[in-house]
Amino acid sequence: MALVTAPTKACAVNPLKMSQPIGAAYAFMGLRGAMPLLHGSQGCTSFGLTLFVRHFKEAIPLQTTAMSEVATVLGGYENLEQAILNIYNRTKPKIIGICSTGVTETNGDDVDAYLKLIRSNHPQLAKLPLVYVSTPDFKGAFQDGWEKAVARMVEVLVDRPSANGLWYPSKVNVLPGCHLTPGDLDELRVLLEDFGLCPSFLPDLAGSLDGHIPEEFTSTTIGGIDVDEIASMGRAGWTIAIGAQMKRAAEVMQAKTGVPFRVFERLCGLHPNDEFMMFLSEISGRPIPLKYRRQRSQLADAMLDAHFHIGGRKVAIGAEPDLLFDLSGMLHDMGAQVTVAVTTTQSEVIERIRTKEVLIGDLEDLEGLAKRKRCDLLITHSHGRQAAARLKVPFYRTGFPMFDRLGAGHQLSVGYRGTRNLIFDIANLVIAHREENDGPTPDRWRTAAGSPRRSGYRSSTGAAESSTV
């Protein structure tokens, strides 16, 4: 059991956290023809937009109600109405996802009531789904925004099954957490299809933010799950929720439609995927395909090859709760010590992280603790680059945002194959860093004497490596 500590500082330095509204907007980006709309000042949207653009290197649909100081005093009804009408007329969206921000929440805008009024004043909007999520900036973090938005989508968009409605046992709902990349979703899709299952992902970022070239230029999302497909999710045989954050949405789904669910808190690592495979085999009534038996064996071999490099490492990780839980679990299984763990927001999983203490904090905390505890591997999003440079340790970028490297949308961590790739990537970073910085010299044993544990570990690594190679 890890001890969870909250910050005592007044000033956050180098934030790890990002705000709720953009987490919610991110979820809406997994819907086809969607336009996420932040109800707030235009800066709220502009910052989020820049962040997504830099991460995905894609055009991002994201609009604003452009609240001015005067509008804030008078209330946001008119801005919201105008924004919805403008978007409706200009971009013909299939759905608008509305997320509140700190400004409009402080103001106390009753968006639900506004939407009712807007609908009654503008009958042309009757068929346009408008989904509203309350996401004040001053509470929670990115992951909470995603969690709330997906739960709201299920609440609003999924049809209640009729008594004589059809039911498809092979249809499976997948509710992925925001820590999965579009690449992860594609990996899972193939995996489920190989079991003869027919998955619906809510949200499906793989269709919209996987970096493809669309036939036509649209200013809404260029792919994702269709609103009609969401409506029919109540007919599925199972709901698979990935990450503890998706439990709430899965519960809403069950309460509304009766579809049973199972939460997979982790999909990175050998054991979690064994469980996942067995579950799929069970619900599909099919044996594990040969392909995955081979992939399991490949992962096992990768773990054997990489444990020399990852094992014994003192890792400092900063990530949102579900990603932190998943990655730290995998690294712990590989023999690394999760020495420092920093996260952004409360979650039920963080006290189960295999470490002594989890801090809800920022990158200054992560850097300071990593330095004090002599960590030799840093894992966090791209904002950790300054800390990594100062600490002079290998740095693995993961999570959101990843703006200074390419391929963020395709970084894999799920499944046997995804885990295998991830392990190789991290091990290679460690190897490269050692070659560049810690080459043996005749005098090295003298300087290394100061920290016997580390030098012992290093030399044993070297010995083990030479015996295997």
Next chain:
Amino acid sequence: MSSLAATVQNIFDEPGCAKNASKSEAERRKGCTRQLQPGSAAGGCAFDGAKVALQPFTDVAHLVHGPIACEGNSWDNRGAASSGSDLWRTAFTTDLSETDIVFGGEKRLCKAIKEIIEKYDPPAIFVYQTCIPAMIGDDINAVCKAASQRFSKPVIPINSPGFVGSKNLGNKLAGEALLDYVIGTREPDYTTPYDINLIGEYNLSGELWQVKPLLDELGVRILCCISGDGKYREVASSHRARAAMLVCSKSMVNVARKMEQRYGIPFFEGSFYGIQDSSESLRQLARLLVERGAPTDLLGRTEAVIAREEARAWAAIEPYKPRFEGKKALLMTGGVKSWSVVAALQEAGLELVGTSVKKSTREDKERIKELMGQDAHMIEDMTAREMYKMLKDAKADIMLSGGKSQFVALKAAVPWLDINQERCHAYMGYVGTVKLVEEIDKSLSSPMWEQLRRPAPWEALAKEREQMQSPMAAIACDPALAETARRARKICVCKSVDLGTIEDAIYVHGLRSVAAVREHTNAGGGCCRRRIEDMFVSEPSDMRQAAE
């Protein structure tokens, strides 16, 4: 009227603003209150603008008083470069929680300032106001004043909450804060007759350092750059400069004008983008300094440097000119860059098919007209879809813009070059112009585009299959039918000459020009010139088949 509202009003009344000067008295009183369109707005807020303008001060701690969104979503996203401290890249925010909003955030702000001083001890702290604390009535001016006294360290309030207006307004509010609290509060260690200020220059990708060696060579000292690679001490003592150059006129014209008014520092508007503009700016700087009492030999030395650098740059660009012949560029960027880059591109021999003037002042537009001619295609506001169509229809060979519209070009498989803040290359000065030309060439000449524009093979197959069922296919399969079709289609309508006649003539005599076709057939070659030219382009083998 609160003091912030008064400041905003004051900025809107800026006499140095060309746009403002052209307005009537009544219009001017209304200010630049162009309301943003909810649902179709783009661009940052006033806080964003203030932060962008001041963050390049490298040794200052920039503390954002607001919820996590304002700093957490935006920090470390500018490519400005520092020659010293890295403190400006460290993000500080009060990360306001619900409790702070209920009870007020002033105490937290005060504690945050204390923590920063204890841990980082910067020469100054800039405190940025955001929407929520402004709404709940946190008085950052009072907190900063108290903190300055308590810690005997400058703590400067930057009162520019996001919802007061656009990014540009924020730039100016930041300038006002500098004028009110920073500029003129210290004295420089020493002064020289060659001290200048650069105003509105942000040292993106370190591009200022491509110009600085030239200034160093001339003995001209940058007393302060507002704000690229600037230091607090420098800006505090910048009132002792002899002359100033206003680099980005849209963002900081109020600073330049008020410094002229208060401290008698003359300024001019210039740019270091492009060869001629760089030369002109150096010349102006030298002239202003000499007018303020610098030895007159500076003028001659400046001319010598200009002549040397120009010759070098022209020589470096020369080999690209034939490669750029007939290539068309579309420029989508704001403000000063539009006219200064226009000049730079034309120097390299590119043809400009359009430039955006959304952020440009009237003077900027005049300059563009001078450069591109009266019929310059100036784009006020273009939707992404229109831009995409323009590129897809190959109206331009390359687009230059900021990061946000890059995908419009890239997804249309058209070369694109980043010339805004996120770019990774420095385009300033003579060296930078050559670099820009190099980058354009690299992008234009990449063999990748041709591959990408080709459809996937199965799509080509599908298209063929479709054509098999079309009337065109029927014609192609039946020679007699093809012949009648060929004879039926008029190319030259005026003189009634058909496709078959011209094709035969081209094939039989191997014609390669419209004039030759005119000689051999009756065709006029006037209004049908384009149609005939198109026939030269089509495959000779097709024509042979057609002729046989």
